[in-house]
Amino acid sequence: MACSLQSRPVTPHDSNTAIAGAPPGVAYPKTIKSFVRRAGRTTAAQARAFEHLGPQLLVPYREALLEPAAVFGRSAPLILEIGFGMGEATAHIANVRPQDNFLCCEVHEAGVGALLKRIAEQGQTNVRIVQHDAVEVLEHMVxxxxxxxxxxxxxxxxHKKKHHKRRLIQPTLVARLASRLAAGGYLHCATDWQPYAEQMLEVLSAEPLLTNTVPDYAPQPAYRPLTKFENRGLKLGHGVWDLVFLRRA
Incomplete structure (x- = not known):
């Protein structure tokens, strides 16, 4: 399950700021986004899931604070997921943790449709989806x-060093995430790229509102499943690093 969390290049209509020395019309990314638009194909089953479950489970993006109890129809601990790919891990976690509510952000229609289809098959009621950039959802709705x-x-x-500034896990975002966590709440990141794991550890450790649950990398929590994406990487010899930090009181 590969989450697509990348920066969206800004068009000349979005910003007049250009990269120094770049050809005319090449603009610098104005803000870090949680995604990049990619072509994807929605299947007939996913389209049916959109039609039947979309009105119930899709939460429109608004620049107004979300009222979780009204959205989910109950009061329960709220978990935010940023980028769920095709929803394999999301559906599993929601199934093994029915006591929690899951607000999940993903922009890609095929992934949203796939998760809706999984929810329909498993009969879950504790998942809601915002099909919008998670950075803006976090800023305005949480x-x-x-x-x-x-x-x-x-x-x-x-992977390339010149693109590291586009990585999602940066001090500004982590500070905002920490501010949205209740005391004792957790931030769980996972990656299969060791240099990124090292950056994550450095950035998360530097956030004064967070404390690590272990000296460095955490054991894989029981609720996070081994997905097809992850299993394929492990067979190729890739490692996987989990990081779990808590919000200080």
Whole structure:
């Protein structure tokens, strides 16, 4: 399950700021986004899931604070997931943790449709989806101190050094995530790219509102499943690193 969490290049209409020395019309990314638009194909089954479950489970993006009890029809600990790919891990976690509510952000229609299809098959009622950039959802829809947890699994590592600035896990975002966590709430990140794991550890450790649950990398929590994506990487000899930090009181 590869989450597509990348930066969206800004068009000339979005910003007049250009990269120094770049050809005319090449603009610098104005802000870090949690995704990049990619072509994808929605299957007939996913389209049916959109039609039947979309009105119930899709939460429109608004620049107004979310009222979780109204959205989910109950009061329960709220977990935010940023980028769920095709929803394999999301559906599993929601199934083994029925006592929690899951607000999940993903922009890609095929992934949203796939998760809706999984929800329909498993009969889950504790998942809601915002098909919008998670950075903006976090900024405008999530109240400070309202989250019991945050999941960010396998964000794009942006392997080249010149692209590291596009990585999602940066001090500004982590500070905002920490501010949205309730005291004792957790931030769980996972990656299969060791240099990114090292950066994550450095950035998370530097956030004064967070404390690590272990000296460095955490054991894989029981609720996070081994997905097809992860299993394929392990067979190729890739490692996987989990990081679990808690919000200080």
């Amino acid at each position: 109240a400070p101190g309202s989250l019991a947890g945050v999941h960010i699994f396998f964000p794009d590592p942006w």
